[in-house]
């Protein structure tokens with residue numbers, strides 16, 4: 001997996017954001033496992049979400065991200081994967097290994113985080129993804145996604161990106 005500048009930038013941001021916590025004795029922060037949910041401040045939730053995004057999309061380690069941050073009973077709305085962390089783990093293992101992921105927008109507010117990204121893979125059309133996650137505390141409990149491949153005859157020169 002190759003990394004874009006945007007991803008390197010996010011990676012740096014996450015490292016900077018996480019660094020101060022290492023010297024703090026705050027048991028709520030980065031408590032592992034993150035599930036079942038425990039009370040967390042919005043700042044703790046945001047940091048945990050960015051750590052999840054970093055593990056899942058930047059490192060591409062979907063299994064580590066799922067095992068650390070996702071509820072075993074998590075509710076899935078992807079059209080091809082059933083609910084439950086085990087199903088996600090099986091479906092996603094190694095899914096990014098031949099792809100380049102470029103993060104476009106990442107945000108977190110009011111228990112909901114989103115990741116908007118571009119996937120390029122040889123032999124496939126460039127595709128836009130948006131993953132939306134609902135957290136309880138720092139535990140990911142629900143996922144939605146919206147996916148669109150760039151059509152061959154798109155007329156807009158700004159299509160998707």
Ligand SMILES: *[C@@H]1O[C@H](CO)[C@@H](O)[C@H](O)[C@H]1NC(C)=O
Nearest residue numbers: 059060061062063064065094
């Ligand atoms: C994913 O993360 C886990 C836990 O940190 C590690 O044991 C495993 O080797 C990683 N897998 C890959 C493909 O990097």
Ligand SMILES: *[C@@H]1O[C@H](CO)[C@@H](O)[C@H](O)[C@H]1NC(C)=O
Nearest residue numbers: 036037038111135136137141
């Ligand atoms: C969050 O999880 C706790 C503990 O499992 C549960 O009591 C609470 O109802 C959940 N909150 C939401 C908004 O789902």
Ligand SMILES: *[C@@H]1O[C@H](CO)[C@@H](O)[C@H](O)[C@H]1NC(C)=O
Nearest residue numbers: 149150151152153154155156
């Ligand atoms: C091109 O776009 C039109 C819609 O504007 C669609 O109906 C048609 O099937 C497309 N053709 C190809 C070759 O994708």
